[in-house]
Amino acid sequence: MVKHYNCIVCSKRTKPKERRSINPAVKRLLQNKWFITNISQNDIICNGCMHKYYNAEKSRPLKVTRTTQDDCDQDFIPPKVARTSKQLSSPPSVCLNIPGASNSHARCVVCKTPGPKFLVVSSDARVQAFIDGNVLIPAGARCCSSHFQENGFLKTECFDIMSKSENSSSNRTSIVKLLTHMRETCQKTQNKIDFDNIGETDCKNLTGLFHQQFEDLCLHVLSHIKTTPSRTPKTSVGLFLIKMKCALSNKLMSTLFKVIISSVRRAINTVRQAFMRSFVPLYLGFESITREQIIKDHIRPLAKTLLDADNDNMILVLDGTYIYIQKSNNFSFQRKSFSLHKSRSLVKPMVVVSTTGHFVAILDPYLSRNNDASILNHMMKCNVDDVKSFVNDKDIFVVDRGFRDSITLLEELGIKAAMPTFMKKGEKQMSDADANTNRMVTKVKFQTYIIDFKDQASLTFIYI
Numbered sequence: 085m086v087k088h089y090n091c092i093v094c095s096k097r098t099k100p101k102e103r104r105s106i107n108p109a110v111k112r113l114l115q116n117k118w119f120i121t122n123i124s125q126n127d128i129i130c131n132g133c134m135h136k137y138y139n140a141e142k143s144r145p146l147k148v149t150r151t152t153q154d155d156c157d158q159d160f161i162p163p164k165v166a167r168t169s170k171q172l173s174s175p176p177s178v179c180l181n182i183p184g185a186s187n188s189h190a191r192c193v194v195c196k197t198p199g200p201k202f203l204v205v206s207s208d209a210r211v212q213a214f215i216d217g218n219v220l221i222p223a224g225a226r227c228c229s230s231h232f233q234e235n236g237f238l239k240t241e242c243f244d245i246m247s248k249s250e251n252s253s254s255n256r257t258s259i260v261k262l263l264t265h266m267r268e269t270c271q272k273t274q275n276k277i278d279f280d281n282i283g284e285t286d287c288k289n290l291t292g293l294f295h296q297q298f299e300d301l302c303l304h305v306l307s308h309i310k311t312t313p314s315r316t317p318k319t320s321v322g323l324f325l326i327k328m329k330c331a332l333s334n335k336l337m338s339t340l341f342k343v344i345i346s347s348v349r350r351a352i353n354t355v356r357q358a359f360m361r362s363f364v365p366l367y368l369g370f371e372s373i374t375r376e377q378i379i380k381d382h383i384r385p386l387a388k389t390l391l392d393a394d395n396d397n398m399i400l401v402l403d404g405t406y407i408y409i410q411k412s413n414n415f416s417f418q419r420k421s422f423s424l425h426k427s428r429s430l431v432k433p434m435v436v437v438s439t440t441g442h443f444v445a446i447l448d449p450y451l452s453r454n455n456d457a458s459i460l461n462h463m464m465k466c467n468v469d470d471v472k473s474f475v476n477d478k479d480i481f482v483v484d485r486g487f488r489d490s491i492t493l494l495e496e497l498g499i500k501a502a503m504p505t506f507m508k509k510g511e512k513q514m515s516d517a518d519a520n521t522n523r524m525v526t527k528v529k530f531q532t533y534i535i536d537f538k539d540q541a542s543l544t545f546i547y548i
Contacts (some may be wrong), residue, residue, distance in 0.1 A: 381440075
């Protein structure tokens with residue numbers, strides 16, 4: 085005769101895989117909660133009833149026992165017991181006259197594409213979708229990864245192609261969360277310039293760049309700048325550009341942008357390093373451009389005619405400029421950087437530009453005691469930034485009279501120097517040829533003087 089094993093709780097005939105033995109803890113629960121007293125050693129419980137026991141154990145709050153010493157201590161605070169039960173939410177009984185998106189786990193909430201590889205739309209993205217697109221996305225909705233921006237929000241064009249209903253149903257819990265999140269967002273942006281949503285006029289007035297130029301500039305450094313609780317990567321770039329344009333103090337910028345002084349200092353330093361790592365090498369330096377590009381696009385026909393240059397000759401304009409710095413605490417460097425000519429502390433970078441005003445390279449700033457000729461001699465002898473491989477024979481360097489001690493070195497290297505002439509000893513007036521040579525050199529250098537004057541402040545923050 086075949087023997088049957090029935091569950092002691094539900095009297096269900098169990099299979100061998102569904103049978104569970106009754107341990108003392110399960111026996112205690114059966115006696116106290118389900119009032120089953122006649123329990124023998126051969127009785128079994130099914131798998132479903134055993135899961136009911138596990139759920140009852142999880143939902144039971146933990147008891148905190150206090151010792152005698154704790155009872156005597158009046159300052160004793162019992163630890164908080166974490167609740168394991170899920171937070172209950174009210175049913176979606178509130179109908180709102182706000183467009184709502186569909187709630188589906190099998191299809192994308194934007195394009196309705198079926199597929200398993202979806203990302204859940206976060207609460208921040210759902211709130212931002214309501215702010216930008218006036219659409220309520222239900223909690224748990226999923227979307228394709230291609231519809232998300234780098235900051236985790238949905239793209240703006242997604243709101244146009246998203247299928248929406250005229251009304252949406254929500255519950256009190258979701259409405260309270262939405263209002264709380266919007267209140268926190270308003271507190272963060274209250275009386276604060278938001279570079280993530282800045283207008284065209286404000287962007288031009290603050291940074292000196294149009295909004296599209298600002299966005300293109302941010303694309304080069306967004307991967308090198310982290311998001312912090314006090315500022316986003318675009319805010320850090322905006323602080324750096326305002327520092328370059330207006331030269332405001334860190335204290336004043338901290339007051340204007342509601343950011344602490346140390347955060348302003350770290351933002352400027354981080355953005356400067358990011359620009360030097362990923363932006364400046366693309367547009368500045370001998371490796372950022374080729375000889376053929378300079379000859380083709382950055383040599384004025386007037387300069388080529390006046391200096392009698394061939395089609396394969398490159399014309400570069402060299403000049404040293406000043407960057408004024410603060411007085412250093414290091415006495416040795418303070419003496420080396422002080423200029424007797426300007427009566428100020430400064431450094432001298434060597435600027436190499438084309439005849440159209442395009443910056444080819446800006447070589448390392450030198451101390452103030454070095455003149456233009458000594459800087460150029462150091463460049464050519466030490467082959468700074470591999471300059472010798474960039475220039476060829478019969479190329480033309482347009483320089484001023486401060487480079488007169490470098491003419492011999494340039495001629496040895498096969499480079500022609502176009503420099504204003506000097507009056508010979510005993511002469512009271514220059515000859516016609518010398519005067520015309522001076523005018524031609526001045527005409528070629530005129531455009532570079534204008535560019536150098538406009539970008540003097542920009543050079544300061546590249547090297548400090």
